[in-house]
Amino acid sequence: MCNLLTSYPPSPLQPLQTPLLEEKGIRLLIKRDNLLQLDNKAVFCGNKWRKLKYNLLKATELSQNKLLTFGGAYSNHLAAVAQAGQLFDFQTIGIVRGEAHFPLNPTLRFCVDCGMELHYISRTEYHKKQESNFIFQLQQQFGDFYLLPEGGTNDLAMKGCREIVIEIEQQMDSLPDYIAVACGTGGTLAGIAAELNGRSQAIGFSVLKGMTNEVTPPTGGVASFITLQNDYHFGGYAKFTPELIRFINDFKTNHDLALDPIYTGKLFLVFLI
Numbered sequence: 501m502c503n504l505l506t507s508y509p510p511s512p513l514q515p516l517q518t519p520l521l522e523e524k525g526i527r528l529l530i531k532r533d534n535l536l537q538l539d540n541k542a543v544f545c546g547n548k549w550r551k552l553k554y555n556l557l558k559a560t561e562l563s564q565n566k567l568l569t570f571g572g573a574y575s576n577h578l579a580a581v582a583q584a585g586q587l588f589d590f591q592t593i594g595i596v597r598g599e600a601h602f603p604l605n606p607t608l609r610f611c612v613d614c615g616m617e618l619h620y621i622s623r624t625e626y627h628k629k630q631e632s633n634f635i636f637q638l639q640q641q642f643g644d645f646y647l648l649p650e651g652g653t654n655d656l657a658m659k660g661c662r663e664i665v666i667e668i669e670q671q672m673d674s675l676p677d678y679i680a681v682a683c684g685t686g687g688t689l690a691g692i693a694a695e696l697n698g699r700s701q702a703i704g705f706s707v708l709k710g711m712t713n714e715v716t717p718p719t720g721g722v723a724s725f726i727t728l729q730n731d732y733h734f735g736g737y738a739k740f741t742p743e744l745i746r747f748i749n750d751f752k753t754n755h756d757l758a759l760d761p762i763y764t765g766k767l768f769l770v771f772l773i
């Protein structure tokens with residue numbers, strides 16, 4: 501079933517035209533990874549698809565039918581794993597940071613509707629999520645599982661994100677001067693930079709406050725080709741301003757493209773002001 505992931509066509513590259521870009525002589529193309537989706541209510545799409553692709557194939561190869569992962573109560577990664585589990589027949593367990601609140605928020609509601617089993621742990625416990633003792637305890641509790649880290653960022657996720665660059669290079673017959681992405685954990689940026697390997701610049705726009713130290717260091721010494729912009733988070737993760745919301749609405753009207761207020765809205769706004 502996961503084979504669908506390997507045979508899926510590349511997402512399109514779509515040009516964007518605005519007076520400002522024209523005036524500055526900039527050619528801007530949007531890699532429409534949101535169109536990597538298996539239904540139109542997809543949460544399992546975009547970079548979540550890229551990051552989960554090789555992990556799902558690996559879990560299948562290992563005959564592991566249970567996925568376990570971590571996230572906050574508004575984590576899109578949790579929701580993407582839940583939906584991937586539903587689409588590809590994996591049992592899914594979500595370890596959620598903090599206490600349970602009812603009714604569930606829309607993200608966690610979606611997870612449960614996809615069949616994900618949710619377990620809540622305290623913030624203190626959550627900090628231990630990478631310790632082997634803690635993972636061992638989880639195995640005692642839930643049996644054997646395929647572990648996906650918070651945000652889904654691991655080596656196989658990077659492999660999936662490298663394909664963004666491979667596709668762009670094929671589609672353009674060359675590489676652009678810059679590739680820009682919004683960053684949460686920085687895994688997508690790291691994968692892109694690893695594949696670029698210094699041939700173009702990768703720019704990450706952090707949507708978190710002060711994330712500098714959290715970006716996954718890319719392998720192969722390409723760090724100097726990465727720029728991380730830390731002044732465009734609009735107050736922090738999931739924080740927004742009236743200006744940002746107005747921009748997203750105008751962008752939808754002018755370009756018929758829906759940006760989200762957490763990631764792509766902030767990325768496009770900083771580019772186009």
Ligand SMILES: *Cc1c(COP(=O)(O)O)cnc(C)c1O
Pocket residue numbers: 546547548576577651653682683684685686687688689763764
């Ligand atoms: C999840 C998400 C990100 C964050 O990706 P990281 O690899 O964690 O940096 C960025 N943009 C969009 C649209 C996302 O859904």
